[in-house]
Amino acid sequence: MNRTVVVIGGGYGGAAVAKALDGEADVVLIDPKDAFVHAAGSLRALVKPDWAGNIFFPYDTLLRRGTVRRERAVAVDPGGVTLASGERIAADYLVLATGSDYPFPAKMDADLAGDALERIHQAHAELSAAGRVLIVGAGPVGLELSGEIKAVWPEKHVIITDPAEELVPGFLPELREDLRRQLDALGVELRLGTTLAEEPPAGPGRTKSFTVATDGEEISADIWFRCYGVHVNGDYLADGRVTVRTPRGQVRVTEALNVEGHDHIYALGDITDLPEAKMAGYAMKHAQVVAENILARIRGERPTAAYRPSPVPSILLPLGPRGGVGQVPTPDGPAVLPASAVSEYKGADLFTGRFAELFGTAGRG
Numbered sequence: 460m461n462r463t464v465v466v467i468g469g470g471y472g473g474a475a476v477a478k479a480l481d482g483e484a485d486v487v488l489i490d491p492k493d494a495f496v497h498a499a500g501s502l503r504a505l506v507k508p509d510w511a512g513n514i515f516f517p518y519d520t521l522l523r524r525g526t527v528r529r530e531r532a533v534a535v536d537p538g539g540v541t542l543a544s545g546e547r548i549a550a551d552y553l554v555l556a557t558g559s560d561y562p563f564p565a566k567m568d569a570d571l572a573g574d575a576l577e578r579i580h581q582a583h584a585e586l587s588a589a590g591r592v593l594i595v596g597a598g599p600v601g602l603e604l605s606g607e608i609k610a611v612w613p614e615k616h617v618i619i620t621d622p623a624e625e626l627v628p629g630f631l632p633e634l635r636e637d638l639r640r641q642l643d644a645l646g647v648e649l650r651l652g653t654t655l656a657e658e659p660p661a662g663p664g665r666t667k668s669f670t671v672a673t674d675g676e677e678i679s680a681d682i683w684f685r686c687y688g689v690h691v692n693g694d695y696l697a698d699g700r701v702t703v704r705t706p707r708g709q710v711r712v713t714e715a716l717n718v719e720g721h722d723h724i725y726a727l728g729d730i731t732d733l734p735e736a737k738m739a740g741y742a743m744k745h746a747q748v749v750a751e752n753i754l755a756r757i758r759g760e761r762p763t764a765a766y767r768p769s770p771v772p773s774i775l776l777p778l779g780p781r782g783g784v785g786q787v788p789t790p791d792g793p794a795v796l797p798a799s800a801v802s803e804y805k806g807a808d809l810f811t812g813r814f815a816e817l818f819g820t821a822g823r824g
Contacts, residue, residue: 461485462757465540465550467532468692469495469518472728472742472749473556478521478817479750483757486525487548489532489540494518494572495818498565499739500809501579502604505564506611508576508583513811515572516818532557532695537721540695552723552753553701555710556746557692559729559737562663562685565600585666589681590615593659593671596686597621597651599776602638604686606778609645617646618678620653629772630786634795638776638784641798645778650678659683689737693730705732714765716749723756725749735768777806 462484466477469490477488497514504511518527528548534541539549560566564582567575586592592608594601597619605617626635626649642649653673661667663685670679691708702710702718709732711719716731718724727745729737745766752762771788775796778784783806785796796804 462551463487463549464552464554464753465489465548466554466556467535467540467695468556468558468728469521469527470498470556470558470728470742471739472558472746473554474518474521474817475743475746476554476556476727476750476753477525479746480753481522481525483754484525484552486522487550488518488522488525488527489530489542489548490518490527491529491531491570492518492572493529493570495521495814496567496572496575497809497811497814498561498567499805500811501564501566502600502607503809504579505582505586505604506607508580511576511579515575516814516820517572520819521817534695534698534700536700537724552756553725554749554753555693555696555718555724555726555730556728556742557695557730558742559692560690561600562688564664564684565604565686582664585664586682587612588666591680591682592617593678593680593683594619594686595621595655595683597623597626597649598686599627599774601684601686602626602642603777603783604684605642605647606645606782609647610779610781613646616648616680618648618650618680620650620655620673620678622652622654624652626651627774627776630774631793631795634774634784634786637795637798641778641782641784645782689729691730707732714767715752715762716745716766717752725753733766733768736772736774738773740773741768775801775805777801777809780806782806 464484465487466473467489477486495516500514530542532540533543541547569575656672659669666682668681710726712731716725728742748764748766751764755762771793775785781802782798783801785801
């Protein structure tokens with residue numbers, strides 16, 4: 460008898476685990492969107508809207524045997540999931556892979572790919588008309604956005620503010636020094652240790668000249684983007700029937716990536732409480748462990764795959780197609796990558812080719 464695996468969330472980890480299990484289980488993938496959105500390409504899509512179609516992959520090409528339900532999960536219990544329509548889907552195995560939300564343009568705020576593309580084109584038009592751009596948040600998203608803007612419009616004045624006193628803390632000093640050097644070369648103005656007294660009067664991504672006060676000075680710009688504020692998507696766990704979330708809204712997991720207290724329920728990606736950055740690459744590694752353990756159980760074997768976060772933080776942070784910084788673990792400790800390597804690994808195509816392979820669309824069109 461085939462086992463039913465219900466995967467809630469079709470992002471990086473959810474899509475990968477559904478694909479991996481498709482041949483040996485009845486997979487049901489639940490996601491309200493009509494297409495997978497490759498969020499790592501969203502910032503380039505903003506500055507190059509003609510390229511934006513490359514970040515959307517329709518779910519109908521992902522699975523050969525399984526099914527994709529365009530629905531929203533509103534509750535889970537140890538035996539299945541309840542959808543917003545009121546329908547309940549029973550499951551032998553559950554995978555919680557709902558990820559997190561983040562302000563546009565880093566993540567899309569529409570469920571339909573067509574609506575998201577329209578939003579990208581509108582924001583691009585607004586950004587095109589702006590001479591001075593304020594980016595609030597100097598984390599990887601804000602820094603990457605500055606590089607994408609400068610790659611297309613080197614003449615625009617880009618200002619990044621952040622209350623923190625240093626860039627990307629926790630990484631090697633030489634990485635941070637190289638990052639500073641590249642930002643200076645691009646002409647990006649960094650104002651660290653700076654907090655806005657209030658948000659600009661127009662919403663993010665809207666062209667309207669403004670001046671805002673900070674602690675000690677003023678900043679003038681024509682448009683701004685919010686590059687901070689992650690929200691973990693876990694409201695369907697609110698009743699506590701499966702687990703009690705952490706204060707940050709995350710789920711406690713074992714080394715096998717089981718939700719604590721359940722040997723048939725797994726969690727991966729941003730919703731886990733694992734002590735590591737929430738990155739697509741990690742979610743896909745989680746998916747490998749979860750798929751291996753579920754397959755072992757389906758075959759009557761003892762699951763042995765385990766996930767242990769690396770003690771060395773990794774990052775690939777492009778600054779446009781040709782710039783950027785990176786840090787990766789090696790047997791001899793962390794190593795800093797030059798801009799050329801970051802471009803080769805990620806910056807040139809932002810991994811779009813990898814997802815074309817996953818969704819079976821490589822070579823089409």
